[in-house]
Amino acid sequence: MNKILIVEDEKNMVTGLKFNLEARDYSVIAAYDGEAGYRMAIDEKPDLVLLDLMLPKLNGYEVCKLLKKEMPDLPIIMLTAKSQEAEIVTGLELGADDYITKPFSVLELLARIRALSRRVKKGTEEEGVHRFGNLEINVKKYYARKKGEPIKLLPREYELLRLFIERQGEIISREELLKKIWGYDSFPDTRTVDAHIAKLRRKIEDRPEEPKLIITVHGIGYKFL
Ligand code: CA
Numbered sequence: 001m002n003k004i005l006i007v008e009d010e011k012n013m014v015t016g017l018k019f020n021l022e023a024r025d026y027s028v029i030a031a032y033d034g035e036a037g038y039r040m041a042i043d044e045k046p047d048l049v050l051l052d053l054m055l056p057k058l059n060g061y062e063v064c065k066l067l068k069k070e071m072p073d074l075p076i077i078m079l080t081a082k083s084q085e086a087e088i089v090t091g092l093e094l095g096a097d098d099y100i101t102k103p104f105s106v107l108e109l110l111a112r113i114r115a116l117s118r119r120v121k122k123g124t125e126e127e128g129v130h131r132f133g134n135l136e137i138n139v140k141k142y143y144a145r146k147k148g149e150p151i152k153l154l155p156r157e158y159e160l161l162r163l164f165i166e167r168q169g170e171i172i173s174r175e176e177l178l179k180k181i182w183g184y185d186s187f188p189d190t191r192t193v194d195a196h197i198a199k200l201r202r203k204i205e206d207r208p209e210e211p212k213l214i215i216t217v218h219g220i221g222y223k224f225l
Helices: 011-023 034-044 060-070 080-094 106-124 154-165 174-182 190-204
Strands: 002-005 028-031 048-052 075-083 098-102 129-132 135-138 144-146 149-151 172-174 216-217 223-224
Touching: 002 011, 002 034, 011 028, 011 106, 028 034, 034 048, 034 060, 048 060, 048 106, 060 075, 060 080, 075 080, 075 106, 098 106, 098 149, 135 154, 144 190, 154 174, 154 190, 154 223, 172 174, 174 190, 174 223
Parallel strands: 002 028, 002 048, 048 075, 075 098
Antiparallel strands: 129 135, 135 144, 144 149, 172 223, 216 223
């Protein structure tokens, strides 16, 4: 978390922030309007963005919305004026991770940056987590949630999902699933696979009769998404 992009049209503000952040070993880049800020974020891939709300060309909301679409993991702290406090909610709804109200002290800003860095670090430690709509699966720690509620999956169902996720979009034949998940010497019957898939669908699909995650490819096998 060392490279910080400041998107702010008040030049004095940028100069002050840059000076203070660089003094603490952050590397700082700056853009003075929303459009340039958006492009700089895409090109330079900063670790964090300080984003002013009222900006020429694209305002802070629009930049935030665009960036969260392109780079969902990029942490954004909104810089807002006291009078804009009512609008902060909008910023947070658009995906901003935090906000700070002007005028703020450098120490307060640094504390926010550090807190956000810790949160982001924790997030990337969530290795093995996959999200598909309202479904969350951790194929390493063996837990799954649907609409936030834990669901019970059998070890073999995790293995199936792990294989499907690894090869998302690819058609996997029943024979291959049988071989990889059940092993050579168990029931040599592809109907076993179909029965297990049907059961798994009842657990993870919104409407098992119209599956959107595990798709049947007739005469061949299955495809995930
Ligand atoms: Ca401004």
